[in-house]
Amino acid sequence: MSKSKQYWLFKSEPSVFSIADLERSPKKITHWDGVRNYQARNFLRDSIKLGDGVLFYHSNADPPGIVGLAEVIQAGYPDHTAFDSKDPHFDPDSDPQKPIWYMVDIHHVKTFSTPIPLNALKAIKGLDKMILLQKGSRLSVQPVTGQEWKIILNLVNKL
């Protein structure tokens, strides 16, 4: 298992849960629940570790873009919203004894005074391999390379 810090991008629709909502949450912490895609689930369950860095992305927003940073404070564990029949993300196939869906906990680190819009990201050479920017890509939890992270943080410091 790798000890070095890893980086991720989490998408959220601001009308559902924005970075401002995260900042307002108790202790600025939230469960990243409700992910119902197997590829994203695998990252949440197997790969995302305590201390990893998270780019907080607003999708279906005007404009869409990276709006801040968060930190993983709890690695993957079963998403209990799947067990709750009254929850919109309820999944009768997920059993507490054999959970299908997982979540992590994140803590707010920073809300950018100036978000980085999607169209600006597209214009940056070193980011052209980002999963986010691939045609047709819609993975809501995705890995970010150390190089991509560095480029983006440098960009933030210049804004």
Add this chain to the structure above:
DNA sequence: GCCAACGTTGGC
């Protein structure tokens, strides 16, 4: 296992 139909995502 194939694949058509359907539902969802998410930019524009």
Add this chain to the structure above:
DNA sequence: GCCAACGTTGGC
């Protein structure tokens, strides 16, 4: 609101 692209479902 439109629609392209993707993921899932289910009949066969």
